[in-house]
Amino acid sequence: MKKVKKVKIAPSILSADFSKMGEEVRSLEECGADMIHCDVMDGVFVPNITFGIKMVADLRKVTSLPLDCHLMIVHPENFVEKFAAAGADIITVHYEACKDNLADVLKQIKGAGARCGAVINPDTPVSAIANAIPLCDMVLVMSVFPGFGGQKFISSVLEKVREIRALIDGLGLDIDVQIDGGINEETAALAREAGANILVSGNTIFKAESRAEMIGKLKA
Ligand code: DX5
Ligand code: ZN
Numbered sequence: 001m002k003k004v005k006k007v008k009i010a011p012s013i014l015s016a017d018f019s020k021m022g023e024e025v026r027s028l029e030e031c032g033a034d035m036i037h038c039d040v041m042d043g044v045f046v047p048n049i050t051f052g053i054k055m056v057a058d059l060r061k062v063t064s065l066p067l068d069c070h071l072m073i074v075h076p077e078n079f080v081e082k083f084a085a086a087g088a089d090i091i092t093v094h095y096e097a098c099k100d101n102l103a104d105v106l107k108q109i110k111g112a113g114a115r116c117g118a119v120i121n122p123d124t125p126v127s128a129i130a131n132a133i134p135l136c137d138m139v140l141v142m143s144v145f146p147g148f149g150g151q152k153f154i155s156s157v158l159e160k161v162r163e164i165r166a167l168i169d170g171l172g173l174d175i176d177v178q179i180d181g182g183i184n185e186e187t188a189a190l191a192r193e194a195g196a197n198i199l200v201s202g203n204t205i206f207k208a209e210s211r212a213e214m215i216g217k218l219k220a
Helices: 017-032 053-060 080-086 095-111 129-136 153-170 185-194 211-220
Strands: 008-011 034-043 067-072 089-093 114-121 136-140 177-178 199-201
Touching: 008 034, 008 136, 008 211, 017 034, 017 211, 034 053, 053 067, 053 080, 067 080, 067 199, 080 089, 080 095, 089 095, 089 136, 095 129, 114 129, 114 177, 129 199, 136 153, 153 177, 153 185, 177 185, 185 199, 199 211
Parallel strands: 008 199, 034 067, 067 089, 089 114, 114 136, 136 177, 177 199
Antiparallel strands: none
16 A cells, blocks of 8 residues: 655744744744744845854754755755754755756765755756655755745646656655645645645745644644
């Protein structure tokens, strides 16, 4: 029988109040988050700047949840060891930032002691990362163009989620498929149906009247 993976919720702290990040992360933990999605942006790979290694190190002290670090930066190979040392449990890097070096950067992350993942933008085909998928603990499909929270879900990426899930199942591997951008109750159901088992959600959780209730709904 095919194993059905339990859905996990990774709230994105991009939507949090940065002036009280520790409290925000503690609140997410109490509300049932499975991991904390940390959006690292450098203002070069994406047109926005967030936070970096020190934020991850400081959050490591306030939560026992896995820190899932989504690096939207150029030359991630220069930083993955530092994020791992800061306490990142999962480090994901973009195909668009690594290109031909993707497999090497994934191995570098594993060598640094963290779980690794490859990310593709909405306009990047699965074929770009197909060879690297067996090296991954997780594959992240962007359902918005990275840079900002609160964007509209691009439903054409669901086809890629299906393709990646089929590829992973075909190889008999145990790899998570994460989706990021524009996830709400409706798109969460579509993403799960397509084969995603980790849902990132920023605005939907942070704008909800009850974060706990919303995390529960996205998981249900
Ligand atoms: C976009 C980020 C996402 C974003 C998700 O660049 O990678 O993690 O914060 O936010 P929502 O859920 O609001 O689209
Ligand atoms: Zn993200």
